[in-house]
Amino acid sequence: MAYHHGQLREAVLAAAVEVIETGGLGTLSLRDLARRAGVSHAAPAHHFGDRAGLLTALAAEGYRLLADALTAAGDDFREVGVAYVRFGVTHRAHFEVMFRPDLVRADDPELVEAQARASAILYGGAASIRADARTTGLAAWSLVHGFTTLWNAGMLPDDLGDVDAAARRIAATLFPDPHLSR
Amino acid sequence: MAYHHGQLREAVLAAAVEVIETGGLGTLSLRDLARRAGVSHAAPAHHFGDRAGLLTALAAEGYRLLADALTAAGDDFREVGVAYVRFGVTHRAHFEVMFRPDLVRADDPELVEAQARASAILYGGAASIRADARTTGLAAWSLVHGFTTLWNAGMLPDDLGDVDAAARRIAATLFPDPHLSR
DNA sequence: TTCCCATCTTGTCAATGGCTAGATGTGGGT
């Protein structure tokens, strides 16, 4: 093992995702991540400062991935919502950290930029719908965010089947008319 | 200070609510709660077992309070939703723990009973609406739950004003017609 | 009274986050 890991930052972030994904945020330990990466227990601190710094980096990465996912979803507002849900359930670790301001450094420049990009896409889609775009946009965001949260928490009935299909049904409740949502 | 505190369980739960409400779940420490109650560091363990036990008791209390709040909201389904949001923002500590299965003992009998009572009220209200009661109910739950979560996380614009009014506007987006929702 | 048991205390241990000082490699400037 070389003295310099070389990719320690990426390795630690990847390990953090895996740990959170399997054991939850409570089982996340900086020292454990260091062990997984094969470095000393204080090595991660150089890249992230402290625990909040690590989670901040994770959240920023999450917002970037979310922005990409929403962009790729196209122009149909309902499909953007479905993409939001799909992102949340396939990136549980990122998603869990992204909306926990108590765990991250909210003023981190990298975080605020990634956050701004994702927000712009999210709000931009809502601007083209109905009369009161704002209330409608907030309702849509609340709907997909709540569904994702409840799904991830395992609070929903377990016979809903595929996430995409279930999310699409939920979204259709708020936007019954497909062609209104472009 | 008497050898027996007498109300230690209640005192610890109340202190936990205060700590979580001000500093978040991350600042919660069993030893700190013991200090606040004026007992030794191991005293709470007798009542709750471990950290998960304490949070389980908190969650169960939360479900009981939620069930009461929803019942008191009356028959108008939209007002039940508003009551859900109001509960979530005025009982942040309870609300935060209630939907975190990774932090609580999901099989605790006290918890499952309280949970069942709240669920019955929640789903019962949805049964009287529209054709596909289930999808509609899930959408409504997702909507109010997501709004509450985002509100508590401080992710929403800060010029929304009163929580009740904002929640009512959001709920009206999903249920535009008042008299359909009874 | 006497005994059982719920309640609480004291002591201990491993694990963790964060800090400081120092070691090690790497790349740029001259």
Added chain:
DNA sequence: ACCCACATCTAGCCATTGACAAGATGGGAA
């Protein structure tokens, strides 16, 4: 080619925490 500044990583330390074990205390029931 040399040297030095800096980024990276190590080693050691400390306070705090959660969990456990053993014992002290006191109330209530037989």
